[in-house]
Amino acid sequence: MSLRRSRGMVARIALVLLCALGLELAGNLVLHRIEMRLLVSRDDSRQIAARLIHAEQVAASVPQAGRAARMRAISAPGLALNWVPATVITDFSPSLEPLAAMRARLAGAAPRLDGDRLRLSLLPSQAPGRRDLVGALELSDGSFVTFRVTPFLGAPLPLAMIVAFHLLLMAMVLGVALAMVRALVRPLRTLAEAADATGRGRLGRIEPEGPDEVRRVAIAFDAMQTRLLRMMEDHAQALVAVSHDLRTPIQRLKLRASLLDDDEAQSGIAGDLSEMERFIESTLAYVRSGDEEAVRLVDLSALLATAVDDAGDAGAQIRFDGPDELGLPGRPVALRRMIDNLIGNARRHAARIVVSLIADKDRATILVDDDGPGIPPDHRAEALLPFHRLDPARGNGLGGGAGLGLASALRTAAGLGGTLTLGEAPLGGLRVRIDLPLSGPVSPASRRGPAPASAPASEGDAPRRPRHSRRSNGLPA
Structure with a gap:
């Protein structure tokens, strides 16, 4: 067998088996020697x-x-x-x-x-x-x-001692085999981590090692992920550029529509242009995954209460239930965008909305319930796909959206190590459940409130509201 072939996957698996069998044989020989030990010199x-x-x-x-x-x-x-x-x-x-x-x-x-x-x-x-x-x-x-x-x-030896010896021998053989197998599959684990990083838009570190088959896969994947990330970046930049460039002609069209004498035509054109703006904003929010924003401690309760108040000020019947404070490591702008997407999606399909926050020892759970038509169980996975709308015609006069609200929320939750699932709400409509990991209790820094008025707030600062903002906005408590 050549040296190159001996480094292959099959040869290494065979080596693991031979080592395990050799150790078992050596143990049996030792046991035999113990049982047949001479007491005469x-x-x-x-x-x-x-x-x-x-x-x-x-x-x-x-x-x-x-x-x-x-x-x-x-x-x-x-x-x-x-x-x-x-x-x-x-x-x-x-x-x-x-x-x-x-x-x-x-x-x-x-x-x-x-x-x-x-x-x-x-x-x-x-x-x-x-x-x-x-x-x-x-x-x-x-x-x-x-x-x-x-x-x-x-x-x-007594039977119990022989059984104990064989169990110990089996444990040793299994331990050695597992150690060798772990060393054998470690390159595959590294490759899987690099693939996961690529799926999140980051360049995974790949060092070709292990059997020849795995080395060849690692080299090919390294080249592929470089091309894939470059292509994804080019597409994202092109989409952002197109979205930004469309804003100027939309504003010009709005201005020209306002000069029309026909009020009905003016209203229809303005509505279509507003829907185009919402589509552009949704697309930009989806493209901006939030990874470029630094992770810091966020008061999730204040973030949810502020979003609920803003929706209530816009006429929604919405209520927030949850603790007064809950610190969570996250990206404030991405979290606020995710919450706004979920509330906006609920407003388009329902009359009543309840936003809840439940704190556990190791996670925070956000629930957005509505009384709308909901989504059938066999269509829920389909509803999380980007640019996919199950029923474009339905809504409450707020536009059908771009089909990116749930997909963008799912992407943001996954970027923070959480999950998003769809279910049935107690109100009869759709329940969106988001589970986000907690790193620990709220630190003292998160209790100091907003920055002083003299200090300009950066984009990463989460807006905060006084505690009286947790109003029902037309919904009974």
């Missing part, structure tokens, strides 16, 4: 071999009637000897590694013990947790010197 093995050779010599020099007693007499601690004319001990050393290792040790210490004369097997010890070595050495006359070495092996 090499020095002890040499002493056992020497005693067996001595026992063979003693047994050959003693009549059979006295051999058993003589074997018991020359026994030593940890090594019990006996003589029997026949034995049922079977040799298991070919199938058990510890017995094969012990046979090799004994034969190395005493070559006379090598061969079929020596039989080795295992028996449980009298003490729990151990196993003894039992064996038989065949003499020249066909009888046997039997022996028992205690202890020889550790007993198998």
Whole structure:
């Protein structure tokens, strides 16, 4: 396999699997070694071999009637000897590694013990947790010197300990595999973050890394996002320029319409021109996503109360319910534009409007309810599309709008890390719900009120109203 191919996604996934399997195999081998650990050292093995050779010599020099007693007499601690004319001990050393290792040790210490004369097997010890070595050495006359070495092996681990060991091993394998997989998918996560930034109109940072397939995708995406953002910027600038350039001829047309003698024609032309102005303003508001405005702490309650008062002054039946103060990190101009869009949309389709603000520990919820016809559930996603109007003919004489109110509000909410959803209002019409994240409690700076009158207010300063502005404007509380 070439070096280039070894850096590919398939090769890295295979490496993760091989590492996981290798770790599992190593753990099983360790467990096997623990269960088959020898408790007899090499020095002890040499002493056992020497005693067996001595026992063979003693047994050959003693009549059979006295051999058993003589074997018991020359026994030593940890090594019990006996003589029997026949034995049922079977040799298991070919199938058990510890017995094969012990046979090799004994034969190395005493070559006379090598061969079929020596039989080795295992028996449980009298003490729990151990196993003894039992064996038989065949003499020249066909009888046997039997022996028992205690202890020889550790007993198998308890079932609970074996299960715990395997669970720990599985956790280690899973942890190593997850770490390797995380390193494998980290470039994909970076690429996804860059794609999200591009969708918000910002240039995402992309560093080609990871497998070759991901590197090629990252390089291609980097070039694509540069072209895409440049194209989006060019289109936005062109749209802004066209919108601004249209304002002058609209004003000239308004002036010329005012000179007409036909009042009906004059009113119709003025209405059409006003609708064109609203369309231009909506388009500019949508193009200006608000990202260019700095984020600062805003009193959302004051912002909503001011927008409600302005709509009430314009003749709307509208009410605001909410706390007196609520600090929220946001862009004041973009927030005010979003609120005006939602109230204006409600005014076009409803007679009564209720704006509510609900404060939670980690978010603020804005509710705009109306008693209009609402939007069917299967058309709500469609209603959030830009330049899309479900029923251009409906309204309350305020114009049909450009179809950008909800789309612009959705874009502003998303830019602040929030969400916008449509539902059914208790008044029977449409409910627009906006959830915005809160970074924490209101800071002391947000409680100092508006700037002094001598200081000119910048575009980013949110307008504030005195608390008596929370009037019902024709709606019962």
